[in-house]
Amino acid sequence: MIQYLIGIIDKSFKKEPLTMSLGNNSLKDVQQYPTKFLQILSEGVCLPVTYKQSWDDGFGARGWKLDVTIGDPQIIASTRETGQKINTSVFVHDILDHFLSGFGISGHRSEAMALIQLSKRTHSDPRPDYEQMVKEDIINGMVNGEPLTTFLPRQLKELLPSDIEMTNREIISFLEQKIGESTLYEALVDHFFTLGKAGEEHALNSWKAVGLDSEKQTEIGLALQNILEVIDLKVEEMEIEELKGFIRIDNKQVSFAVQEPNGLFEGYQAAVSS
Structure with missing residues (x-):
């Protein structure tokens, strides 16, 4: 064989x-x-x-x-x-939940989608991983795979001033002052869930394609x-x-x-x- x-x-x-x-x-x-x-x-x-x-x-x-x-x-x-x-x-996560599901191997958006596949495959809760990425990365202005401004959900981007250029950390600080740290935190965790679930159909089609x-x-x-x-x-x-x-x-x-x-x-x- x-x-x-x-x-x-x-x-x-x-x-x-x-x-x-x-x-x-x-x-x-x-x-x-x-x-x-x-x-x-x-x-x-x-x-x-x-x-x-x-x-x-x-x-x-x-x-x-x-x-x-x-x-x-x-x-x-x-x-x-x-x-x-x-x-x-x-x-195994990289192979099944990222690569064969048609998601990038690295990047926060890719990981959000791959963690939903992991949860379906192992019946695990993706929330702890989402919370960890928000605490360790996003709140510190760090996003892998794309600019912070494209990663943020629409309702948060609409709060940002259009006439001022800001660094990633300045954007996070502005949002924390605007809506509060806890509200921003929960909004970002919810966004990870939204991103993750948005990839479900793509993953199904990817597995079928191979x-x-x-x-x-x-x-x-x-x-x-x-x-x-x-x-x-x-x-x-x-x-x-x-x-x-x-x-x-x-x-x-x-x-x-x-x-x-x-x-x-x-x-x-x-x-x-x-």
């Missing part, structure tokens, strides 16, 4: 990459992803991933990255570790996490410095294969529960 997968990948990844259709920077057309980052197969998809014992990206973390995220300064490598309350890793059943989000996520548990422990125990591989996902199983089999690290697969 692994050799068959590698054969498919070797052929298909030699095609000329397509031009990515950006539109809104947070919304991506999954069918227009360059083929070097996503191959849509007759059943499911195949994604190239890279593991490093230590990434030379300013963070130095051990872990995995989707190849499409390599070079993005906002992305830190992630391992099999999950949240205390949610049985899914950041790496042949994945959105009603199996939970089961596919668990299978992918199971694969990650195995391969991440393996590379850690073997003290592998770098490994390049492919993750294949369809509605029946998830599998991992190395790009250059060396006999030391085998492929793995996990069934998707029906």
Whole structure:
């Protein structure tokens, strides 16, 4: 099975990459992803991933990255570790809730939409994450992926003076004085919910476009996490410095294969529960 997968990948990844259709920077057309980052197969998809014992990206973390995220300064490598309350890793979140859902990997608007997908997949509450992003980032005038003025909801932008240029921090201070800190805080948290839910149809269409059943989000996520548990422990125990591989996902199983089999690290697969 692994050799068959590698054969498919070797052929298909030699095609000329397509031009990515950006539109809104947070919304991506999954069918227009360059083929070097996503191959849509007759059943499911195949994604190239890279593991490093230590990434030379300013963070130095051990872990995995989707190849499409390599070079993005906002992305830190992630391992099999999950949240205390949610049985899914950041790496699985990046794959399923961001990339395959047609959202940007980084950026606050993208994260708002991806967290709704995470909540549907794991039955988690996105509010704590929304609140954290408001407290740590937005209130401090920091927005990733777009200007603060385009990120803010219409009712807040309408309060800003049109004849005065302000820095992001000055904009936040102005709004705090205008409507109060607590009111601004709640308005921003509510805005994250609005942004997140606005991406639901796009995510459904994205999964459908690549042949994945959105009603199996939970089961596919668990299978992918199971694969990650195995391969991440393996590379850690073997003290592998770098490994390049492919993750294949369809509605029946998830599998991992190395790009250059060396006999030391085998492929793995996990069934998707029906």
